[in-house]
Amino acid sequence: LGRYDETGAFVPYFDRAAIEDGALANKGLEIAWVADAAEFFFLQVQGSGLIRLPDGSLMRIGYAGQNGRGYVGIGALMRERGLIGDGPGQYPGSMQGILRYIHENPEAGKALMRENPSWIFFKENLGDGPLGSLNIPVRKGSSVATDPNFIPLGAPVWLDVENNVADGMWIAQDTGGAIKGVNRFDTFWGNGPEARTIAGGMSSRGQALLLLPKGVLARLLAR
Template identity: 45%
Template sequence: MRRLAVALALVLTTTLAMADEPVQLLDFDDLDGWAVDDHSAALSVFRNTCRDLDGSDWQALCRVAETAPDARTFFELFFRPVLIGGEDPALFTGYFEPELSGSRTRTSRYRFPVYRMPPEASGRWLSREQIEESRVLEGRGLEIAWVDDAVELFFLQIQGSGRISLAGGGVIRVGYAGRNGHEYRSVGQELVRRGVYQAHQVSAQIIQAWVRRNPTAGRDLLHHNPSYVFFREVDITDPALGPLGAMNRNITPHRTIAVDPDYTPLGAPVWIEKGGDGPIHRLMIAQDTGGAIQGPQRADIFFGYGDEAGEAAGVIRDPGRMVVLLPIERAYQLIPDA
């Protein structure tokens, strides 16, 4: 699915997109569970990227945030909750940083390449099927590593970043470098359309298992998504830190969400009320984007890395509500009669 630094120059485009959607100012008392959240944890994550926010109002708030104020008071004093998109329910999904097995060299086991972005791939380029069937990238020195599972590589592309444990020892981290210009298409939805599963049955684990059981039909299913993601190698300065998100900063499990930057400024605090199993009512920070994350009420929750995080993220597809916290003056500018 992900992730390139796009924080700059978003203020104008975000405002224009908001103009096409219903916008409602709320009070903090309207946020279910606000009083019992760990606002200090959210403030710490906010400080990690607030200096990259564009606008004098954001920068002023960032300077205040760095003085270590009382966290709940900080958010309530300087922000106003804004519901963008009316009363239509939000859609929450989850993502994680996968860990694959791989090698720096191709072997009989490690034969599926993780590619850097070729120079000619700018704009709309070849589809996933065309790239894989034509082998246009082979033999050009674009391989970062080879992995042992084509299905896991497909999901690495959906997640947009990951770790590769090398057969000879060591770990490399790869991050999003770009894509081929084709829009993401959900293979899970395609399985539902074909009548293989019902919507509530589909998860990443179910899709992976089905593709492995049906290698020919599975390859065709993966080609249903024409989007192809390229990677870059990222230095791991601290293995405990999350991968780099769209703001080119490390993201944080259970406090970072991916959003549509046409509606939600990257770096902004966002209150989420996720329903379904394991409801989450929490202040998050919008620090990432994704090809499937489109619309004002759409968010992807980052769960961390590894198999446990992947299992948790893979089953999330829940309704709810997301409310953006904007600087007070900016919030009121969205409501001319407020």
């Protein structure tokens, strides 16, 4: 994915910093403005969500595209720099802990977020949702995002992880820029305070079993 610059050369598309600095300004592309840049950053990580408008109503937004830049997890960067932990000046590795760091350190937090050059574009979803990669609504407690190079969309997956709230059967219904590799799963918990608490602290290790019909398994083993 790229763009043609003012000289006519085909170059990479604008990264996060360029977009935040106004590379796409005055083009009439905005569908809404948000009050908290850090919350919006995590909305982009999630790929869909709800925006509360000034009149109290909610706008449902969903994934519309990505700028072609690779995803960089800022939690991993914080861990490498000794910012994640239980000691003085450290923060929990959950979404809530990372948000707290950004809010308490606005300049450093802004720079940290810009180290992830990936930018997600949104569109308003007027129907049921949010929609997954199968273009059908995902459901809390049953839909999971996976890497389709390893887990086919629509396949049932049994999870057994340290945080046992996620144990059980899930259906691979979505994908994501951060969901890469055979051992990456992103469970969907819906919206609201309870969902935010569960999802924000969900980083957990464990096992996953991909369930396949016997005939499919036989064909795979015969290759």
